Amino acid sequence: MVTASSIIMNRSLIMVFMRMPVQHHIRTRSVPPSCSKDFNREWFITMKRVLLCVLVIALTAPTIQATENVDISVAIYFSSVRRFAEEIEEPLQYSWTHEGATYTITPYIISKREVLEGKLSSYDILVIPGSGRHYLDALNPRWRSAVISFVENGGGYLGICGGANLASMGFQEPLSPNTLLNRSVLKIANVYVNDEQGEEWQYLWRSNWRYGGLPLNVSIPQNDNPIFGGLYGDLRSIRYWGGPGMYDAGKEDARLGPVTPLAIYAEEPMDVAPLHYWKWEGGTAVPARNITTDIRGQYAAIATTYGNGRVVLFGPHPERNTFFDGHVEEFPVRPKLAPFxxxxxxxxxDNASVISYNWWMLRRSVAWLAGYDMPPISEIAAHIEEPAYGLYIYGRKVIPSQHALVIGPLTITGVLVDAEEGGVYIDGELAYEGTGNVEISVHLVPGIHCIKMTAQRGNEAAWGERTIISLG
Structure with a gap:
């Protein structure tokens, strides 16, 4: 393919050769003393014509594009529940090719130790997922200073739910249980958060993590940031678990950049999923009062800068799937402990999205934070469903665990979403080739094994990995 840049470059080379003086070219080649000046001049003219022919051929021939490999190193912070970090890790096991460059996101799960030891500089981006434990870690001035310095000096920060709260200016109210969290905030994004313990947080405290969380529509406003480019004016369903609404704080600090709203809450959680405080009357639970929320119209996602670094914050959870209809169901889990x-x-x-419905939000956020071109808006994924973390005995999960422990035969299940090609590898050996739903029965020998699923479509690739400890 002949490109404009190749034409300009090749024409420039031709002009350079056309304009070079004869004497310069004679000096570049050793000529025997017996050769006359006329011979030297004829030799140069001949060589000049040969070079012009070569350059003309190069001008009309296809241009070979060199491929550049770019690695984006992402640290995902793990403080209390490792699963929260791994739910961010999975969407970021991804690569894409754009204009001759292949970008690969490489996620790593890190802990408080790496932050305190000054190792954040080894990464391009820091992700703080949803968790309350981060507030305790951030009470340490060394931890807080390390994260702030990382962003100020050019690092990227991606905060989700509690990670968004942590990056903000905190809570605006002068005195409440929430303001205790203000001692931990990083103040790298010029927004306040609205995330009240008795209101929005109840959608976290009362949630069944597997089946809880509600689908909430957000609207995509027109803006100059490319992360949601192509969806301006649309509504998008995203899973909500009690995260913050955000609004402008208006603080004066030269390091704080302007805030760009990426998504705005278009619905109120209390309207979509009414929850209640309950009381017991005559041995029966009855609603005492409604749980209220007030985040509609506030920012659900924002982009900004701090010093030389970039910041993206999400109140809801793009790493989880969502739903397109349904209703909320409340029920007691400890009826014998009344009144507690x-x-x-x-x-x-029955109308859930695929697991990767909103994963592109995270991938494109990472690309923007690192200063690179956007990947496509797509759902491509290689998602391992089972075995998850727990003890499996003859294919049945009996107890949860921090590891995937297996005794006896095992069925590996998963899904290759939006893939043209896909496969499953066990310890590097191909065990399955195809797309769509995956189900493989295996009996692993005792030891540590690696399962890897891969998906590819066009210029995109995604993968998922899980370590299994087989006990025989």
Whole structure:
């Protein structure tokens, strides 16, 4: 393919050779003393014509594009629940090719130790997922200073739910239980958060993590940031678990850049999924009052800068799937502990999205934070469903665990989403080739094994990995 840049480059080379003086070219080649000046001049003219022919051929021949490999190193912070970090890791096991460059996101799960030892500089981006434990870690001035310096000096910060709260200016109210968290905030994004313990947080405290969380529509406003480019004016369903609404704080600090709203809450959680405080009357649980929220119209996602670094914050959870209809279901889980009964909720629906429905939000956020071109908006994924973390005995999960422990035969299940090609590898050996739903029965020898699923489509690739400890 002949490109404009190749034409300009090749024409420039021709002009350079056309304009070079004869004497310069004679000096570049050793000529025997017996050769006359006329011979030297004829030799140069001949060589000049040969070079012109070569350059003309190069001008009309296809241009070979060199491929550049770019690695984007992402640190995902793990403080209390490793699963939260791994749910971010999976969407970021991804690569794409754009205009001759292949970009590969390489995620690593890190802990408080790496932050305190000054190792953040080894990464391009830091991700703080949803968790309350981060607030405790950030009470340490060394931890807080390390993260702030990382961003100020050019690192990227991606905060989700609690990670968004942590990056903000905190809570605006002068005195409440929430303001205790203000001692931990990083103040690298010029927004306040609205995330009240008795209101929005109840959608976290009362959630069944597997079936809880509600689908909430956000609107995509027109803006100059490319992360949501192509979706301006649309509504998008995203899973919500009690995260913050954000709004402008208006603080004066030269390091704080302008705030760009990427998504705005188009619905109120209390309207989509009404929850209640309960009381016991005559041995029966009855609603005492409604749980209220007030984040509609506030920012669900923002992009900004701090010093030389970039920041993206999400209130809801793009790493989880969502639903396109359904209803909330409340139920008691400890009825014998009245009046301290704990009610939780499920979202009930048969119309769920694929797991990777919103993963592109994370991938494109990482690309923007690192200063690179956007990957496509796509759902490509290689998702391992089972075995998850727990002890499996003859294919049945009996107890949860921090590791995938297996006794006896095992069925590996998963899904290769939006893939043209896909496969499953066990310890590097191809065990399955295809796309769509995956189900493989295996009996692993005792030891540590690696399962890897891969998916590829066009210029995109995704993969998922899981370590299994087989006990025989």
């Amino acid at each position: 009964t704990w009610f939780i909720y499920n979202w009930v629906s």
